[in-house]
Amino acid sequence: MLYEFRLPDIGEGVAEGEVVRWLVKEGDELQEDQPMVEIMTDKATVEIPTPRAGRVAKLMYAEGQICPVGKVLIAIEVADAPGTAAAAPEPARVDVTPSASTGERAPRNNGVNARDAGVLATPATRKLARDTGVDIRDVTGSGPAGRVTSDDVRAHAESPAPAPTSAADGDTRIPFRGVRRKIAEHMVFSKHTAAHFTYVEEIDCTDLVALRERANAKLADQGTKLSFLPFIVKATANALVKFPQLNATLDDAAGEIIQRGHRHIGLATATDAGLIVPVVRDADRLSITQLAGEIERLAALTRSGKAAREDLSGSTFTITSLGALGGLLATPIINHPEIAILGVHKIARRPAVRGDSIVIRDLMNLSISVDHRVVDGYDAARFIAEIKATLESPGPLFPEAA
Numbered sequence: 095m096l097y098e099f100r101l102p103d104i105g106e107g108v109a110e111g112e113v114v115r116w117l118v119k120e121g122d123e124l125q126e127d128q129p130m131v132e133i134m135t136d137k138a139t140v141e142i143p144t145p146r147a148g149r150v151a152k153l154m155y156a157e158g159q160i161c162p163v164g165k166v167l168i169a170i171e172v173a174d175a176p177g178t179a180a181a182a183p184e185p186a187r188v189d190v191t192p193s194a195s196t197g198e199r200a201p202r203n204n205g206v207n208a209r210d211a212g213v214l215a216t217p218a219t220r221k222l223a224r225d226t227g228v229d230i231r232d233v234t235g236s237g238p239a240g241r242v243t244s245d246d247v248r249a250h251a252e253s254p255a256p257a258p259t260s261a262a263d264g265d266t267r268i269p270f271r272g273v274r275r276k277i278a279e280h281m282v283f284s285k286h287t288a289a290h291f292t293y294v295e296e297i298d299c300t301d302l303v304a305l306r307e308r309a310n311a312k313l314a315d316q317g318t319k320l321s322f323l324p325f326i327v328k329a330t331a332n333a334l335v336k337f338p339q340l341n342a343t344l345d346d347a348a349g350e351i352i353q354r355g356h357r358h359i360g361l362a363t364a365t366d367a368g369l370i371v372p373v374v375r376d377a378d379r380l381s382i383t384q385l386a387g388e389i390e391r392l393a394a395l396t397r398s399g400k401a402a403r404e405d406l407s408g409s410t411f412t413i414t415s416l417g418a419l420g421g422l423l424a425t426p427i428i429n430h431p432e433i434a435i436l437g438v439h440k441i442a443r444r445p446a447v448r449g450d451s452i453v454i455r456d457l458m459n460l461s462i463s464v465d466h467r468v469v470d471g472y473d474a475a476r477f478i479a480e481i482k483a484t485l486e487s488p489g490p491l492f493p494e495a496a
Contacts, residue, residue, distance in 0.1 A: 148172035158271035215242040273367040288465040308495035324385035329484040331378035360409030437461040
């Protein structure tokens with residue numbers, strides 16, 4: 095008989111999943127519980143095992159396509175048990191341990207290009223889409239919480255279809271799916287939603303450089319070596335306590351600004367799959383050495399694809415840093431639904447004016463992108479000034495080496 099396996103609900107609020115990679119092909123003989131497919135949701139990539147032994151009759155969705163929850167994902171030919179009727183499809187046993195987690199960094203089902211049940215639209219808007227031949231799943235919503243409006247449908251109907259890009263000799267085509275596509279959707283949604291502005295300040299890190307050297311000398315016998323990032327995270331988290339408006343999110347549907355009660359700092363981390371954001375929880379309550387240990391733990395798990403879901407969700411403010419490659423200036427995109435992101439740039443010895451003299455100092459730029467719907471430039475400047483004051487007089491961050 096033919097057994098139709100439907101995509102199960104593999105996480106709270108998940109309405110669809112992207113087929114990242116099939117681990118079987120049509121015609122393969124399957125053993126029960128063998129790895130079958132990798133599915134990416136807006137929360138994580140999960141590996142789904144084979145529910146029944148049998149032979150693959152048909153893969154209903156190709157790699158890179160979106161399968162709604164409850165739709166048939168794969169058809170499997172299974173043997174009839176003697177003397178029994180065909181069994182109804184059974185719930186899947188899904189291993190929800192992330193294999194290459196994205197965390198909660200993709201737009202929710204009310205965001206860009208939401209599909210099927212996840213599309214927010216009124217019945218009248220849905221009817222207009224049907225009447226005009228528009229697939230409402232492909233329409234970018236401009237209304238509150240990403241709701242698709244009638245004007246969105248009309249604009250989509252009048253816009254020309256994207257033309258395929260021709261390839262030339264020597265070009266390489268890479269499938270645009272998985273983490274890379276989730277990052278793209280999330281970035282587009284953030285730029286479409288938040289009113290970005292960027293503010294930049296120069297930080298004199300000369301005393302911080304000296305403090306870090308003394309701290310590492312004290313910690314050498316423990317095998318611990320501090321980077322600058324724990325100091326920056328600590329200074330930022332402490333500043334968020336004083337300026338809670340930067341540690342907030344905007345609830346469009348309720349018409350409310352929610353100031354978060356915890357300082358959970360997301361750290362944008364480069365991986366082979368793309369940019370992933372592990373989260374340091376309650377960063378303002380941790381010491382510099384505790385922060386260093388947590389940052390190292392999260393970075394190792396994230397780059398190996400072994401970070402748990404709780405490690406990759408719930409950030410209230412994000413820091414992005416490329417360390418020595420950090421350049422002089424960037425305008426980072428806000429990590430929705432947060433309302434600000436801090437860009438950390440490289441520390442370099444440069445000339446600076448102190449009094450009437452030109453001296454060599456260790457200087458660094460900080461850039462912050464902020465959602466102007468929630469925070470004004472004056473408040474962003476005061477927030478960065480607080481971080482600047484802490485990093486330029488850093489003794490209290492590590493009093494043992496002050």
